Amino acid sequence: MQEAENTTLMCDKCKVYLKPAKTTLSYLGNNFFTELPRCPVCGQAYLSEELAKGKIAEVEKLLEDK
Ligand SMILES: [Zn+2]
Structure with a gap:
């Protein structure tokens, strides 16, 4: 199951919404x-x-598939 990216995060410095x-x-x-x-x-x-762990898990899966 893939979680949708959360795009409602804000930059603390610039007060603008982050974009993927x-x-x-x-x-x-x-x-x-x-x-x-x-x-x-x-x-x-x-x-x-949390996101880093998810991404690393994805990367590890990619590496295993090779
Ligand atoms: Zn910023």
Whole structure:
């Protein structure tokens, strides 16, 4: 089951809503493109611990499939 990305997050600094943007994640020396909520003004990507764990789990699944 896939949870919908939460796009109602706000940038603390800019007070604007974060938008999903393609972001490069590095994990175990591999780079992966994924969509993360990102501030369109300052470009700060938001990655909560919970979200990070989910993304890493996805990446691990991708690695296992290879
Ligand atoms: Zn911002």
